[in-house]
Amino acid sequence: MKIAVLQMTAGFDPAENAAVLAQAVRDAKAGGADMLFTPEMSNMLDRNRVRAAETIRSEDEDLVLAAIRSAAVEAGIWVHLGSLAVKGDLPDAKWRNRGVVIAPDGSIAARYDKIHLFDVDLQSGESWRESSVYEGGDRAVAVQLPGAVLGLSICYDIRFPAVYSALSRAGADIVAVPAAFTVPTGQAHWHVLLRARAIESACFVVAAAQTGTHADGRSTYGRSLVIDPWGDVLLDMGEVPGLGFAELDLARIADVRARVPVIANRRPVAEAVRP
Structure with missing residues (x-):
């Protein structure tokens, strides 16, 4: 199975992000990939909650999701939109940080709402309160792909091994960990946590990441990774935005x-x- 991994520097304009993502779908297909993986918050990355509220839409109205569903059909490729910021299902509900798996026919094969929300004060002075506007999911999700089972998670979930135990019990061969990791936590823990999850679950880990300095002023760590079940790093994309490719030898799992x-x-x- 050949996969493509998009490392991007998303801004707060969904239309601009949609253009980057749609091109990545086309480039992934041209490069021979069976599936494209994108980072957390692929549709918009904006820590200004007032401005974000003017842009965020329901899943049915999200222009990025619509654009990538069309691009997936045109290219005939699977796409994991690592996550999207979307409105909740009820009028007064909090937002959701939602991963979406799109089949080559444009249908949505699976959805996953991020379970663990990032509420933390870092020594660098950064403070994040994801739970103030987002509602966490309540279940792990795995989806059948041609020849493999894909388990879904998002960013901060990586620190909670129970998620990955649940996914391996569900038969996951590959686990996706799309992320927008902060620089301090990425420098300290990104590689070791992802390798640990691959080793303990004996499966491939695909971690598409945001990178660089974003329009809202934040910086993310990058270093999108693909790791095999033994813990070997097959792909490390460094800090530069772009598309990377990796071959997953699924026989390696057994x-x-x-x-x-x-x-x-x-x-x-x-x-x-x-006692």
């Missing part, structure tokens, strides 16, 4: 799981007690 049978040996663990 080989690794035979060498270290973590899936077969896994047992349920009760809550810890303190």
